[in-house]
Amino acid sequence: MKKITLLFLFLTLTFTVSAQFPVDLDAGIPTGWAVFGGDDGAGSTVTWGQGNFTSGTGYMFCGYDGSGPTEDWFVSPATSITTTNSELSFSEQNPYGAAYDPSTMSVRVSTTSQTDISTFVVESTASATEVFANGGRAVNLAAYEGQTIYIAWVLEQNDTDGWVISNLALNNQNATAPNVAENLAPADGATDVAVAASNMAVAISWDAPSTGDPATGYEIHWGSVSGALNVIGTTTSTAINVTGTSYNTTIYWKIVPVNAGGAATGAVEMSFTTMADPSLSTDKNAIEGFKLFPTVVQKELNYTSTDKVEVITIFNILGQKVYTSTPDAKNASVDISALQSGVYSVQVKVAGASGSYKIIKE
Numbered sequence: 281m282k283k284i285t286l287l288f289l290f291l292t293l294t295f296t297v298s299a300q301f302p303v304d305l306d307a308g309i310p311t312g313w314a315v316f317g318g319d320d321g322a323g324s325t326v327t328w329g330q331g332n333f334t335s336g337t338g339y340m341f342c343g344y345d346g347s348g349p350t351e352d353w354f355v356s357p358a359t360s361i362t363t364t365n366s367e368l369s370f371s372e373q374n375p376y377g378a379a380y381d382p383s384t385m386s387v388r389v390s391t392t393s394q395t396d397i398s399t400f401v402v403e404s405t406a407s408a409t410e411v412f413a414n415g416g417r418a419v420n421l422a423a424y425e426g427q428t429i430y431i432a433w434v435l436e437q438n439d440t441d442g443w444v445i446s447n448l449a450l451n452n453q454n455a456t457a458p459n460v461a462e463n464l465a466p467a468d469g470a471t472d473v474a475v476a477a478s479n480m481a482v483a484i485s486w487d488a489p490s491t492g493d494p495a496t497g498y499e500i501h502w503g504s505v506s507g508a509l510n511v512i513g514t515t516t517s518t519a520i521n522v523t524g525t526s527y528n529t530t531i532y533w534k535i536v537p538v539n540a541g542g543a544a545t546g547a548v549e550m551s552f553t554t555m556a557d558p559s560l561s562t563d564k565n566a567i568e569g570f571k572l573f574p575t576v577v578q579k580e581l582n583y584t585s586t587d588k589v590e591v592i593t594i595f596n597i598l599g600q601k602v603y604t605s606t607p608d609a610k611n612a613s614v615d616i617s618a619l620q621s622g623v624y625s626v627q628v629k630v631a632g633a634s635g636s637y638k639i640i641k642e
Contacts, residue, residue, distance in 0.1 A: 301449050302450075303449075305448070313355065313356060314395055317353070350437060351397070351436050353432055354445075355394050356394075358429075359430065360428050361427055366425065367421065368387065368450050370449065372411050372416055372445050373411065373444040383437040384435075385405070385407075385434070386436065387402075387433060388403060388431075390430045391429050400430075400434075403421070416447075426496055457539065459492040459537070460489060460548075462489060467552075468548075468552070475554050476640075476642060479521075481522060481523040481524075482531070486519075486535050487518060495537030496538065497515065498518070498535050499513075499514050500522070501536060501549075503531075504529065504530070505532065528556045530554075531552055531554065532549055532550070533550055533552075534550060555640075558576070558638060566635050566637070567585075567633050570584070577639055577642065578617070579617040580615055580616070585610045588609060588631070589612070590608065590632075591629040592605055594616065594625070603616065622640070623641075624640075625637070
């Protein structure tokens, strides 16, 4: 599970405005849509007019060139694909029939740009003759589930031609809001939750909803007062580190999955309390003449003792034994680089006496 670090003190939220289908072309080019000529520098002009060649409404996408191949583009704003089996459908006509073949009328998709034509991938193509004969088509966009895309209608031509498109629809775009996240950690009411000393970060994680329409993001609600949480950011990950926390502090939080259908309802506020400042704590049952260092460990844990150390055992925060040895030595090092980051208890037996010490593994 990949983790990212979220610095909530400096996080700003961004919102993406998506195109909404069905699209009404009766009043002209919708706000946010792009219309432009192609990339050959031949002076192509894209013109729009009401669909005089159809019995219905719609707009005609035309190109006038006469000096060589060119492309004319009609491109949607950012469009969220949030459910499976998403399918683009539209009506189309070539008012000139096969007379101006070979014109090609394609549907293309980019995941990065509305205007950089080099980023678009052709998902459907038809000749002018096919468009004239068929009157419409459907394009499967299921491969882009969970992504934001730009959809382009592109007329490629080597002479004057026209393309009338109408009734633009994207089936299944308007998803139902997702269900709540599952298996959140730390558990509600957890205490002594580890804080990384290097950046004062707490690790949180959750699972995506196992039922319902998928989430495309997760809002992190966070605060120090119950019932007064703030959204500190939105992520697509399900495991993050939230920095800027403090020792011995109770944090209230919840995760709210979101998609184009809205935000999950029923997300429950949870809480946990972070560990005490290790620099202020006193180890329990310390053994006279024995020293364990450093308190915050990256790789090697060292100890010195006036008597030989008989047994050294390390337990994680759940009480599980993760290391044990019988060194029979006064001075030695223990390699704990393989242990996960967190708080550990080190139990030591020296000359019949037992001691317990707390360390933090970074």
